Amino acid sequence: MATSPQRRIDVAGLVIAIVLLVLAGVVWWDMSKLQILSPYDLGPKVMPIIVSGGLTLLAIGNGISAFRGDLPVRDSLDWKPIILILGALACLIALIRFGGGFMIGTALLFAATSTAFGRRAFVTDFIIGAVIALIVYVLFAKLLTLSLPAGPLERLF
């Protein structure tokens, strides 16, 4: 019986509280390196001090909720679609970073997201994504003269 209240501690809530405490520490550490220009007031340090203090208090508040088990009820979680979408975003970032252009990455993102939402037509969706990417590229680059990262495919246009 003695263990039952302990079981209701929300681990995820505790992690949130610890993360907030770490953030408060980072803000404080960053603030301590700032120079004060005027002898009268704290200048650029004022706001970081307020933010760091606030985050510390909120870490305590969130910690208390976690111990009480006050957090809202959560549904079960399906990790596969999340990994699929984040993976596609990572591919897009890598493609742009290494000069692959954004079109292939965008088509991949479209197809992966659509798969994450339960469609089973990866090739069709990849082509749809590519067409959307092409239209947007022409619209952005030619009509609005905005620059999008170009790769070998984009240079064809």
Place this chain on the structure above:
Amino acid sequence: MEAFTSLAGGLAVAIQPANLLFALIGVLLGTAVGVLPGIGPALTVALLLPITFKLDPAGSIIMFAGIYYGGMYGGSTTAILINTPGESASMATALEGNLMAKAGRGGPALATAAIGSFVAGTIATLGLTLLAPYLVDIAVSFGPEDYFALMVVAFVTVSATFGDSPVRGLTSLFIGLMLGLVGIDLLSGQSRLSFGVPELYDNIEVTTLAVGLFAVGEALYVASRRHVHEEKLEAVRGSLWMTKEDWKRSWKPWLRGTAFGFPIGALPAGGAEIPTFLSYATERRLTKYPEDFGKGAIEGVAGPEAANNASAAGTLVPLLTLGLPTSATAAMMLAGFQQYNINPGPLLFAQNPDLVWGLIASLFIANVMLLVLNLPLVGLWVRLLTIPQPWLYAGILVFATMGTIAANPSPVELMMLTVFGVLGFLMRRFDFPIAPVIVGMILGPLAESQLRRALSISLGDPMTLLQSPISATLLTIALIALVLPFFLKGLGRFKAVED
């Protein structure tokens, strides 16, 4: 009346063909995204910011306002036909509206929502016209410490007072304030929280933050719980038009809803949720047909929808006269002003009256456009709801990433988008509100500059905040608004009762 002379001047700006076109594009886009589940007006404005920064300021701001109003209209369609309101402001509408749609009275439900929104939007915009000059007169006398105190009030009410949990709301706010610190401090030239990353030196792009939190976060969240939650679209059956009886039962709720929505929206408290539920509760109490509530009562749609729109217009009062955004969409509109180096506030009315009054006049026009477009085109909007969900979210993510790299073509920007997306997902999962993050990040730096100005005038004495009577009063209000929800948990609870 000085206000009406200014409004007439604004009308001359608003009816220029180019501006009419911008208003039309705005209301069409706004309605479309309002209808689509998963995208709200704040996200739309965020996605359009990078695309519009080369356009004419007046035109794009008129367009943003059109999106805001249109989004409010469109949201009601989704709430009535699918019963998954995209935003909390449409939650009350969904209660009776979806029941009406199930009973084959979807047409009149949509009609009373549209006409009610028009009535409320027009009255509330009139309220904005009349109230703005007075507020501007008052705001001119505000010192920096008073502005700071006013922003503190907005911070507290947006995050703590009206949410489910003050602790979680304030946590969101402080995350936003922390993100607002990132970058080079303009007054001292020193970088804060940048860790030597060049992309972080000139602040976090608000577009990246908003798109990450709203688009990527929402997509991840919906994808992760697709297996528990499925949406069902009600077809619109029967006549679209309201009967004489429907009119008779609707007009009073429209006016009462407006009376709730506008003042609550205009206070620096923001939030369309409270007035919609107040209106719902009131209509339920006053109705002559109590037996209809729970089966689809038209009053339960007419009142909350009017309240929703009136409060949207009310939110523009603090935004335009004080530069104070009190909702995520208002914060994005402030970012829209900022990208043209225009700062909303009392000075804007003196320096750029054409822009402000042109915007206000175009709100009247946007309202008429929405009424004219929405009733006949409702079939078209409903068809938007039949876009398969996989394609819808895939499209949202594609536009989200493109909007981000168009604003700032760098892989680091996309990494930030992804990180904010994960943050948005976690916040939804653990029920932290999103709007305070956006408001905190945009309003935080403004509050900081007012605070530092006040402190440098007082030679660093923080007591200056309490010596000005205006600022002392406002800080007291903020303190009450902060402490109150801990004692009275009722504010959040009455929603649960009405469910």
